[in-house]
Amino acid sequence: MNDYRKEELKKLISKCLRERPGSYQVQQLFEQFPTTAELIDVSEQQLMSIKGIGRGKCRQLTAMLELAKTLSVPTQNQQTIRSPKDAFDLLEPDFRHSTKEHFTCLFLNTKNRLIFKEVISIGSLNSAIVHPREVFRAAIKRCSASLICSHNHPSGDSTPSPEDIELTKRLVSAGEIVGIEVLDHIIIGESSFVSLKEQGLM
Structure with a gap:
């Protein structure tokens, strides 16, 4: 998740929603979920609470964010807590x-x-x-x-x-x-x- 800079994620979301990066929907997403980690882990219910994001856009966003989550953090780089x-x-x-x-x-x-x-x-x-x-x-x-x-x-x-x-x-x-x-x-x-x-x- 940390490999995805906010601006890169904003561009991906804008393309997914077919909106400009500064549009209402994109801005609302980043205001409600200000960190990359929060945004990547957002639920469908939370997405649909934003005006203009219906079930279709929600599913597209969820799939895109799930892919971002999968690609962004290699398992071997995760810190292990042993003590x-x-x-x-x-x-x-x-x-x-x-x-x-x-x-x-x-x-x-x-x-x-x-x-x-x-x-x-x-x-x-x-x-x-x-x-x-x-x-x-x-x-x-x-x-x-x-x-x-x-x-x-x-x-x-x-x-x-x-x-x-x-x-x-x-x-x-x-x-x-x-x-x-x-x-x-x-x-x-x-x-x-x-x-x-x-x-x-x-």
Whole structure:
């Protein structure tokens, strides 16, 4: 997906819709789905919510986007998460200068290869409010086999709070119900992290 620059994808979509790149329909698509990854994973229902895109155009777009998805990311280049340190190395740059808590998930396939990284919730200075339904809605959309949850502590102290532990247990229970395993919850502080899995807290 990252190999498809936005302008290239816009040209493909314009040809598919037989519209100019700056037309209403094309602009609406890129306003509602601003990142390439979001656009490539858009559903038929979401496409048909845009005025002027009927079932015929929707099917053409879906087929074109599916082809773009297939061609854009070679499987062997997908990052494999083998340990909490792998997850930390991937996530830490995103959290490094954040003054608010961000709750982010890594969605993985059956071989623990990264499908997608997504910010699920942004909280206040010391609280990131997230509900299991938000996490698993995103996981199901990405066709995930498993996931790793993470959030940062802007204070710099990566020690899990009682609320962190309770949330993790709720997520694990919800994952068991829907069949998507929660592999770990990584809490990231200042150049440090705690794995709740390694600590036996989940």
